[in-house]
Amino acid sequence: MRTIPAPHRRGLLAAAGVAAVVVVAVVAAAGDVYAALGNPVPGPLTSLGSSLLRLVADAAGVVCVGGLVFAAFLSPPGEAGRLSPDGYAATRTAAGAAGVSALAAAVLVPFDAADASGRPVSEALHLAKLAVLVDAMEEPKAWLCVLAVAAVVAIGVWRTLTWRTTVLWLGLALVGLLPRAIAGHVSIGAWHDLATNALVWHVIAAALWTGALVALLVHRGSGAAGEVALRRYRRVATWCLVVLAASGIVDGLALARPAGLVTGYGLLLGVKVVITMVLAALIAVTRRRSSGGTAALVAEVMVLAGAMGVSAGLAHLVPPAFVDDPATVGETVLGYDLPDPPAFARLFLDWRPDLLLGVVAVLAVAGYAAGARRLRNRGDDWPRGRFWAWTCGWATVLIATSSGLGTYSSGTFSLHMVIHMTLAMLAPVLLVLGGPVTLALRALPVAGKGPDGPREWLVALLHSRFTRLVAHPLVASVVFVGSYYALYFSGLFGEAMRYHWAHQLMNLHFLVSGYVFFWLVIGVDRPPRSMPHLARLGMMFAVMPFHAFFGVILMNKQAVIAETFYRYLSLPWMPDLLSDQRLGGGIAWATGEIPMIVVVVALLVQWGRHDDREAARLDRRFDQGEDDDFAAYNAMLANLAARRQ
Structure with missing residues (x-):
């Protein structure tokens, strides 16, 4: 297995630290977000733990998708439909990341149930209480779905050697990212139909972009194969940037509404807008550098990690639309x-x-x-x-x-x-x-x-x-x-x-x-x-x-x-x-x-x-002195003669 270059390794570790710091800062600055929903404060272990675990589960799912994208589409395949050595190494990373995502999702079931109900996680660890909470809430059910899909992907990808199978596991891994997203804030209240649809595009684009970049930094080879991977990644990043910007606008307006843009929730949305602009500039830089632009790629993954931390922090906050614009039955x-x-x-x-x-x-x-x-x-x-x-x-x-x-x-x-x-x-x-x-x-x-x-x-x-x-x-x-x-x-x-x-x-x-x-x-x-x-x-x-x-x-x-x-x-x-x-x-x-x-x-x-058409074809062959039945008869006679000899 290839050793990760030191600048890349330091960049990835720094990116993980940036995402964690952003989540901790958002949760600490948000204070009591439970009063708006009529719930007691469950304690820092539950609130901060659920947010950090959510970040781990999401990040692991993204890394899994990125490894499979790299193996299937960025790295040129080997012979006879087999994966290349770089692609095979990327699937090993994807399998490990899927396992981490499954483990984090399993732990998140009691943590998310406790956080959503305003109870300490110690209460949710009792099986009887946990079963009641899971039955009454959608997000713990979503994490159970993530757990099941991630476990299947981890086992399946570990045995994968061919390109076709890798693509099928990639499709399932992308599906595994959606339950938690569509069961969150976007599924509630007015305009949730538009918000849910937009978030599907948002999650897929973010996973493809961030995951492909991580896989590129870890598994990109040298020479022609490395240049092909970089060139294809740039195309993926450009399209994902467009999708993220458009879908983010829809989700932001649906959850915050114009009046909520001046709140703390709106401030974080503004941070995501700034991050999108920075990413656009970084993409422009990497496109002009034919040598690869290692520094720009490392900076890009750190900015994307910050965006992931902001998204995890937003999941902890209560959208202003829930408080300022109560939904009707139809909504x-x-x-x-x-x-x-x-x-x-x-x-x-x-x-x-x-x-x-x-x-x-x-x-x-x-x-x-x-x-x-x-x-x-x-x-x-x-x-x-x-x-x-x-x-x-x-x-x-x-x-x-x-x-x-x-x-x-x-x-x-x-x-x-x-x-x-x-x-x-x-x-x-x-x-x-x-x-x-x-x-x-x-x-x-x-x-x-x-x-x-x-x-x-x-x-x-x-x-x-x-x-x-x-x-x-x-x-x-x-x-x-x-x-x-x-x-x-x-x-x-x-x-x-x-x-x-x-x-x-x-x-x-x-x-x-x-x-x-x-x-x-x-x-x-x-x-x-x-x-x-x-x-x-x-x-x-x-x-x-x-x-x-x-x-x-x-x-x-x-x-x-x-x-x-x-x-x-x-x-x-x-x-x-x-x-x-x-x-x-x-x-x-x-x-x-x-x-x-x-x-x-x-x-x-x-x-x-x-x-x-078939009759016309036979007529042409007959006019040319050819006859399928006659040719078949001659072939049979020739075959019999060859057997006798």
């Missing part, structure tokens, strides 16, 4: 109120942006347009129909999630079913007709003799076992239709509607499961397993009855699904929940069957065109 549940019925103008003109799927939609269209333009600039053609299919698909997603339809779908079951069918049936059909993978493979440059790039990464992921499993026809069909019954008829839907993150996860599941299913049926991109058109048609006919039965069951169901949630929300213009649910069942039946019929027609058209 507590949804993040906003729905005082008026869903008139036509409100559904299509009253927009509330979805900062997750909405941003993804805009970026996906922009990236697709850039790829199509690259093909045209080099003289290649790309069908305009595919471009418009892709654009209309993401426009459908944007309208479904960010317009008034998406806003009201959280309060009414019928409009929720409209969004469900749109994301699961309509948008995926348009997206798979766009052929994004085919476009990417044609537009992205080939690495050649140089280190693997985005095109090679995409090819490797398409041929991975995970992709082959997800894209298996049986798995895709069961997930696509079976999730309807599992979600709505098991009580899971009522639980999921209580949390904004769960609602977002539902939307994402609808879109992804629909995309995978229709990718296999009518997609332009070639799936991992080639299927004849007859098998594709069989998939459609196998799924259609189950989808129709689902709508019929909803229309005839006598009990209200998620009744507790809708009763608690208590919208004045929605008195009859059962009638609205039956309307939703009718929408599920009608809007589901019509796209299915359209897909069947499109599949038959594709089948006919494929047969026409």
Whole structure:
């Protein structure tokens, strides 16, 4: 294992010290933050201990992500998909950091439960009391999720040797950073829907940037490989800076509001703004230094450590919005109120942006347009129909999630079913007709003799076992239709509607499961397993009855699904929940069957065109004196003759 250069080692230790000092200073200066919530002071051990442990858990999770990013994308891989020596060393660091994160999360369960309830941690260490506190609070549950994910990642990464497996563990490690973030302050009160979405981007960008920088300082080699790692890191840092700045503004305004910017909470937000400006200057310095800019990189990691300490300190404070602007019932549940019925103008003109799927939609269209333009600039053609299919698909997603339809779908079951069918049936059909993978493979440059790039990464992921499993026809069909019954008829839907993150996860599941299913049926991109058109048609006919039965069951169901949630929300213009649910069942039946019929027609058209092309190919071969059957017969005779000899 490579020895860490002395300047890098001293810089990392100094960065850890800076983060710890910032946390201690914020907690000490904040004083009694528990009175605003009506809780007693639990004591310095609990308040300071929980903040420092939170810093340790977050920092360890970030280092784990950074090690996996370095191994998968910054360090050029070895032969046959194996990790390079530098990448392998980075995975060892990632595994150790995941173990530290799991241990810190385990200790944080009683500490966070005690801190949130205003009790000394000694009381929370009793199992009976701890079970009660964990059951009543969301953050201790979030730390249990972090513990589980970090433990799995630590064990899995320790056995990882290949690039594909490293990428899968990286995805899981990023997911493991989110439970604690989305269960914190951003999940409470007015505008928590926007704040939660923005924080997801914020956490991912901060982890990628900080973790990649730490891994670069620890594992970066010399020569060409080191230059490649540095160059790729600079690109990552630039994009992460943009995401951090934009998402930080949204979260700051949601939690502090303009009036709270003059408080101590607002002062810390101002410190983060200054830190962002300093980081922008440091990135500019490192970009101009082709030799690596060691001093600038060390300074950068220290500034990022200060930002992490400020974030941990902010988690200890009470946001001004909680005190100055108490939330209504609608704002507590949804993040906003729905005082008026869903008139036509409100559904299509009253927009509330979805900062997750909405941003993804805009970026996906922009990236697709850039790829199509690259093909045209080099003289290649790309069908305009595919471009418009892709654009209309993401426009459908944007309208479904960010317009008034998406806003009201959280309060009414019928409009929720409209969004469900749109994301699961309509948008995926348009997206798979766009052929994004085919476009990417044609537009992205080939690495050649140089280190693997985005095109090679995409090819490797398409041929991975995970992709082959997800894209298996049986798995895709069961997930696509079976999730309807599992979600709505098991009580899971009522639980999921209580949390904004769960609602977002539902939307994402609808879109992804629909995309995978229709990718296999009518997609332009070639799936991992080639299927004849007859098998594709069989998939459609196998799924259609189950989808129709689902709508019929909803229309005839006598009990209200998620009744507790809708009763608690208590919208004045929605008195009859059962009638609205039956309307939703009718929408599920009608809007589901019509796209299915359209897909069947499109599949038959594709089948006919494929047969026409195959017939034309055979005619050309026959005209040239070639015949596949005759050639196969001759090959068989030659094989028999060779065996006799």
